[in-house]
Amino acid sequence: MLRSAVALVRFRGLLATLTVRELKARYRGSVLGFLWSLANPLLLLGVYTFVFGLVFRPRTAGAEPYALFLITGLFPWIWVSSAILEGSMSFITNSGLVRKAVFPLELLPSVAVLSNLVHFLLALPILALALAVGRALGHPLGGWTALLLPLVVAIQIPMLAGVVLGLAALNVHFKDVRDIVANLLTFLFFLAPILYPLEAIPFRPLWWLVRLNPFTPFTLAYQQTLFYGVVPDPELWLQMVLVALVAWALGTWLFDRLRETLVEAV
Amino acid sequence: MSGRGGGTGTEGALPAIQVEGLSKLYRRMAAGAKLRTLKSALMDRSLTRGLAASEAIAALEQVSFEVPRGEAFGVIGGNGSGKSTLLKILAGILQPSEGRVVVDGRVAALIELGAGFHPEISGRENVYINGAVLGLGRREVDRRLDSIIAFSGLEDFIDEPVKNYSSGMYVRLGFAVAVHTDPDVLLVDEVLAVGDEAFAHKCLRRIEEMLAAGRTILFVSHSLDLVESLCDRVLWLEGGRQRMVGEPRRVVDAYRQAVAEEEGRAHRAEKEAREALEATRERPPGHGASGQAAGGPGAAGASVEGEGGDDGERGERRWGSREAEITGVRLLAGGAGAAGGGEERYHLASGEPAVFELAVRARRPLADFVFGIQISTPRGIECWGTNTLLEGLEPERFTGEARVRVVCPRLRLAPGEYVLDVAVHGRDGAPYDYRRGVVDFTVTSRERGIGVYFPEHRWEFEGAVEWRPEGAGAKVVPDRIAHSKEPR
Numbered sequence: 001m002l003r004s005a006v007a008l009v010r011f012r013g014l015l016a017t018l019t020v021r022e023l024k025a026r027y028r029g030s031v032l033g034f035l036w037s038l039a040n041p042l043l044l045l046g047v048y049t050f051v052f053g054l055v056f057r058p059r060t061a062g063a064e065p066y067a068l069f070l071i072t073g074l075f076p077w078i079w080v081s082s083a084i085l086e087g088s089m090s091f092i093t094n095s096g097l098v099r100k101a102v103f104p105l106e107l108l109p110s111v112a113v114l115s116n117l118v119h120f121l122l123a124l125p126i127l128a129l130a131l132a133v134g135r136a137l138g139h140p141l142g143g144w145t146a147l148l149l150p151l152v153v154a155i156q157i158p159m160l161a162g163v164v165l166g167l168a169a170l171n172v173h174f175k176d177v178r179d180i181v182a183n184l185l186t187f188l189f190f191l192a193p194i195l196y197p198l199e200a201i202p203f204r205p206l207w208w209l210v211r212l213n214p215f216t217p218f219t220l221a222y223q224q225t226l227f228y229g230v231v232p233d234p235e236l237w238l239q240m241v242l243v244a245l246v247a248w249a250l251g252t253w254l255f256d257r258l259r260e261t262l263v264e265a266v
Numbered sequence: 267m268s269g270r271g272g273g274t275g276t277e278g279a280l281p282a283i284q285v286e287g288l289s290k291l292y293r294r295m296a297a298g299a300k301l302r303t304l305k306s307a308l309m310d311r312s313l314t315r316g317l318a319a320s321e322a323i324a325a326l327e328q329v330s331f332e333v334p335r336g337e338a339f340g341v342i343g344g345n346g347s348g349k350s351t352l353l354k355i356l357a358g359i360l361q362p363s364e365g366r367v368v369v370d371g372r373v374a375a376l377i378e379l380g381a382g383f384h385p386e387i388s389g390r391e392n393v394y395i396n397g398a399v400l401g402l403g404r405r406e407v408d409r410r411l412d413s414i415i416a417f418s419g420l421e422d423f424i425d426e427p428v429k430n431y432s433s434g435m436y437v438r439l440g441f442a443v444a445v446h447t448d449p450d451v452l453l454v455d456e457v458l459a460v461g462d463e464a465f466a467h468k469c470l471r472r473i474e475e476m477l478a479a480g481r482t483i484l485f486v487s488h489s490l491d492l493v494e495s496l497c498d499r500v501l502w503l504e505g506g507r508q509r510m511v512g513e514p515r516r517v518v519d520a521y522r523q524a525v526a527e528e529e530g531r532a533h534r535a536e537k538e539a540r541e542a543l544e545a546t547r548e549r550p551p552g553h554g555a556s557g558q559a560a561g562g563p564g565a566a567g568a569s570v571e572g573e574g575g576d577d578g579e580r581g582e583r584r585w586g587s588r589e590a591e592i593t594g595v596r597l598l599a600g601g602a603g604a605a606g607g608g609e610e611r612y613h614l615a616s617g618e619p620a621v622f623e624l625a626v627r628a629r630r631p632l633a634d635f636v637f638g639i640q641i642s643t644p645r646g647i648e649c650w651g652t653n654t655l656l657e658g659l660e661p662e663r664f665t666g667e668a669r670v671r672v673v674c675p676r677l678r679l680a681p682g683e684y685v686l687d688v689a690v691h692g693r694d695g696a697p698y699d700y701r702r703g704v705v706d707f708t709v710t711s712r713e714r715g716i717g718v719y720f721p722e723h724r725w726e727f728e729g730a731v732e733w734r735p736e737g738a739g740a741k742v743v744p745d746r747i748a749h750s751k752e753p754r
Contacts, residue, residue: 013398013403013404014398014399017394017395017398017404018395018398021384021387021391021395024386024387024391025384025386025387028386028387028427029386096383097399099354099359099377100359100375100377101359101375101377101399101400102357102358102359102373102375102399102400103399103401170304173304173307174304254308257307257308258307258308260361261307261361263354263359263360263361264292264293264360265307
C-alpha cells in the first residue's frame with residue numbers, strides 16, 4: 001500500500017496534468033465551460049429550496065432549514081458518487097493509455113477523485129452563500145468551524161482513492177462491478193444521514209446500520225463543520241481516519257494483486 | 267542460440283536488451299473462464315496459470331536474444347507472430363509469463379499511434395501529457411517544446427484539438443515527443459508507415475542520429491526493405507517462435523522465401539478446391555453434355571449464361587460452347603525440359619523456367635481449333651498473350667484427350683501477382699471453352715524494378731562514373747536467376 005502512495009506522490013506532476021486534461025476535456029467545446037460546475041449545484045439548491053422550503057416544508061427537528069441541511073450533505077455525496085462511478089471505470093475508459101504507455105497505473109483512478117473534487121470545490125461558494133443567507137435569516141448556521149473542512153476533505157481523498165483503485169482493478173476482470181457499484185451507491189446514499197438527520201431514525205437497528213455505513217462519518221463531519229457549526233468530536237475524526245486507512249489498504253491490496261494482469265485484461 | 271553477435275558486443279558493456287527464454291501466454295476469451303481468471307489473477311497474479319492448456323494461447327514461446335548497445339535491431343514476421351507482444355513486454359507494459367527480460371536505460375516506446383493522446387484537447391497540451399507519460403517534467407517539456415513542434419511540422423495545427431488530426435499528424439506528433447525524451451532504448455512499432463515520405467525520411471535521419479549517439483533501437487516492421495537497410499541484425503518471429511536471428515539480408519531473404527512458399531501452397535489448395543468443386547458439379551449434367559453439344563448454338567448460348575453466372579463468384583469466369591473443354595490447368599516451374607519436368611507450384615522466381623500446361627478434351631472431333639493463353643495482372647493489364655493461330659499453327663484434327671504445353675525456358679516477369687487466362691476456340695474466335703483467371707501465380711525476385719517485364723540486362727559505364735563497392739562483397743543471387751546486373 002505504500003508503493004502506490006509513493007507512486008502517487010512521485011508522479012504528482014503527471015497526476016496534476018492528467019487531472020487538468022480531464023477537466024479541460026470535460027468542458028472543451030461548451031460555451032459556458034467550467035461555469036457548468038457552478039450551474040449544477042445552483043440548480044439543485046433552487047429546486048430543493050422550492051420543493052422543501054415552499055411545498056413540503058418537512059418539520060424535522062435539527063434539520064432546519066431542510067433545503068440547506070440537504071445540500072450540505074448532498075454536495076460532498078455528489079463528489080463521492082461521481083468519483084467512484086468514474087474512477088471505477090478509469091482503466092477501461094483510458095484503455096488507450098493502459099495498453100500503450102508506460103506509467104504508474106494507480107494514477108488513473110485518482111484522477112477521477114481529484115477532478116470531481118474540483119467540481120465539489122467549485123460548488124462550495126454556492127453552499128457558503130446559501131448558508132450565509134440562512135444565517136442572515138436568523139438560523140444558527142455554520143461559523144468558523146468551516147475552516148476544518150479542508151481536513152475532512154484531506155481524509156476523504158485517500159479513502160476515495162483507495163476504494164476507486166480497488167474497484168477499477170476489479171472492474172477490468174469482472175465487468176459486473178460497474179452495475180454492482182452503481183446500485184450499491186444508491187443504497188448507501190439512502191443509508192447515509194443525508195436526507196435525514198441521524199437522530200430522526202426511530203428504529204435502533206436501522207440507526208446502527210446507518211452509523212456503520214463507511215460514508216456516514218464523513219457526512220456527519222460535513223454537516224457539523226458547515227451546517228451546525230460544531231467541531232466534530234475526536235471519536236468522529238478517528239472513525240474517518242480508520243475508514244480511510246482501511247479503504248486505502250484494501251484498495252491497494254486488490255490493485256497490487258491484479259496489477260500484472262490488468263493490461264492484458266483491459 | 268541467438269545467432270552471432272549475441273553477447274559479444276562491446277567489451278564489458280552490458281547489452282541494452284537481454285531476453286532469455288521469454289514466453290507469453292494469453293487466455294482465450296471463453297465466457298466460462300471469466301471468474302476463474304479473476305480468481306487466478308487474485309491468487310497467483312497470472313491470468314493463465316489457472317487455465318487448462320486449451321484455454322491459453324502462446325503469443326511468444328522461448329524467445330531469447332540480446333541487443334548490444336548502439337545496435338538497430340529489427341523484428342519481422344507475419345501478423346500474429348508475436349512482434350507487438352514482444353515490444354510491449356520490452357516496454358514494460360505487459361509482464362512475461364516465463365523467462366527473463368532486462369532492458370537497460372530509459373525506454374521510450376512508440377507502440378501505437380498517439381498512445382495517450384486525448385482527442386478533445388490541443389496538440390500542444392497533449393505534448394505535455396505525452397511527455398509526462400514518457401517521464402518528462404513540465405519544465406523539461408517547456409525546454410523542448412519548440413523543437414518538438416518543429417520536428418512534427420505541425421506549427422499551424424498545434425493548438426487544434428487532436429481529434430481533428432489525421433492519422434499521419436498523430437504519428438508525427440507522437441514520434442516527435444518520443445525522440446525528444448532522449449531515450450537510451452527506442453522501441454518503434456510500425457508507425458513510420460503512416461507518415462508521408464518526407465516525414466519518414468526525417469524519422470529515419472533522426473533514428474540514424476540516435477544510433478550514432480550510441481542509442482539502441484528496436485524496430486518492428488513489415489517493410490522488409492527498410493528493415494534490411496536500417497538494421498544491424500534481424501529477428502524473425504513466426505507463430506511466437508523465433509525462426510531466425512542474424513544478419514538482415516540472410517534473415518529477410520529466408521523470410522521472403524517462406525512467404526512465397528506459403529502463398530504457393532495457398533494457391534495450390536485453392537486450385538484443388540476449385541477442381542474438386544468442378545468435378546462434383548460436372549457429374550450430374552455429364553450425360554446431357556454431349557447432347558447439349560449436339561443441340562446446336564441455342565443450347566450452347568444457354569450454357570454461356572449459366573456458367574458465367576456462378577463462376578464469377580470465385581474469381582474465374584468461363585464461357586463457351588464446350589465442344590472442346592479445358593479440364594485442367596497447371597503451372598509447372600523449375601524444370602526446363604519440353605516434357606515439363608518442373609514441379610507444380612504457383613510461386614516462381616523471375617527468370618525461372620515455367621510451363622503452362624492445359625489438359626483438354628474434344629467432345630467431338632474438331633478440325634477448327636486454336637489454343638491460347640494470356641497473362642495479365644489482377645488489375646487487368648495484359649502482359650503477354652499468344653495462341654496457336656498467331657504463331658502460325660494450322661489446325662487439322664483434334665480428338666479425345668490431349669495435353670497442351672506452353673514452355674517458357676525463362677519467364678521474365680517482374681515480381682508481382684499474375685492471373686492466367688486460357689482458351690480453346692475456333693479460328694473465327696467462337697469460344698469452345700474460355701476460362702479467365704483460371705490460375706493465379708506470384709513472381710518474386712531479389713532485384714527491383716517497375717513494370718511487368720524483367721529483361722536480362724546489365725549496366726555499363728564509360729568515363730568517370732564510380733560506384734562504392736558493395737559492403738558485404740559477395741552478393742547472394744539464387745542460382746536459378748541468371749541475371750547479370752552488375753552494380754545496384
